[in-house]
Amino acid sequence: MHQLKVGLDKHLLGLKGLSKTEILGILNRASYWENYPTKVTNYLSGHFVANMFFENSTRTRFSFEMAEKRLSTEVLNFSAAVSSVQKGESIYDTVKTLESMGIDAGVIRIKPIGVLQELAPKIKIPLINAGDGNNEHPTQALLDIYTMRKHFGYIEGLHVSIIGDILHSRVARSNLWGLLAMGAKVSFCAPRNMQAPELAEFAPYVSIEEAIKADVVMMLRVQLERHDQGMIKSAEQYRELFGLTEKRERNLKDHAIIMHPAPVNRNVEIDDSLIEHPRSKIFSQISNGVPIRMAVIERALT
Structure with missing residues (x-):
């Protein structure tokens, strides 16, 4: 089987196939971040994360951005509506371009199903699924x-x-x-x-x-x-x-x-x-989204 360039445990493409142990690890780490004494930690300072939203989203994008900023990552927000994807550049090319510029992880929301699974083996950075079609929203x-x-x-x-x-x-x-x-x-x-x-x-x-x-x-x-x-x-x-x-x-x-x-x-x-x-x-669910996403970003980058 073709080996991923990034460890399988770094991507989060979906929950299908994820073990109870892996899920518990994320939940426990989210609990750590929820109870962290300060709002901002320098834990992941120096890492760059791109939020690549090829489909509109407000809540999920803000929640990821809040999580990223609480971990002190540098955040690049990318919206397909104002991107070269509209001009015919493929999604693969866009992700590859940002990877070439030096991002350390990509958070992706996308309409077509299966694209993330195809991208993951070809990309050297961990990808986090922020919702793909009617497939998954882990x-x-x-x-x-x-x-x-x-x-x-x-x-x-x-x-x-x-x-x-x-x-x-x-x-x-x-x-x-x-x-x-x-x-x-x-x-x-x-x-x-x-x-x-x-x-x-x-x-x-x-x-x-x-x-x-x-x-x-x-x-x-x-x-x-x-x-x-x-x-x-x-x-x-x-x-x-x-x-x-x-x-x-x-x-x-x-x-x-x-x-x-x-x-x-x-x-x-x-x-x-x-x-x-x-x-x-x-509203508790919305609050809990931030520590969960902190745990997922930490999992991708450490």
Whole structure:
């Protein structure tokens, strides 16, 4: 097999195939950074990290940038909208160009699936997947698992329901692989035309009534533009059939928590009043993204 020029353990392309030990290592290191006494450490001073976003993102890019700056790395932000990729330069050429200039790691968000896996063996620097198409979003799942572990104290044996557009969701896939590796049970709930049938062998599709019996109820953002494609009739109907309404919240287990990767469509996948409900971990998830990404960048660079 062709050997990577960078150790396999330096890239983070996805959670599929990552062991429980590797995931625990990242979670434990994130806990170290979360509790670090100062906001900025010189730990990775002198390293250059490029955030290469070939697809729009605000939250994920800012979270990575915050993590990088807390570790004192030099940050280069690269947006495809203003880049030569628009002029026909390939993604490989762009990454290779930045590598040639001396960056030490690349954080990449990209629409096409499989490109990162093709790039990794050809590039001499570690790559971190910040979301590729509907394939994976590993740091999102890691921060989700971190949030669950922080709340419950464990992951093994937890029942997690993921509700929404599974078909188009990289968050659902990364959470599935990461949670299964950690010994949790996963269920999916989705409209029939938003199910990914190939994932059913790993997590059963259940009704919304069944899904809300879990320990963790994770709602996914529904893309309202899917109206135009006829995948959902209306936002109101989606809320009625698959949304976490106040009425459904009353049927959750006493200890259950509510999660959402954000941004949230208020009163579509989740009622407005539940976003900052005592059960909700939505803003905790966003906070936890920074130490998780610090741990992932540290893993790539040390």
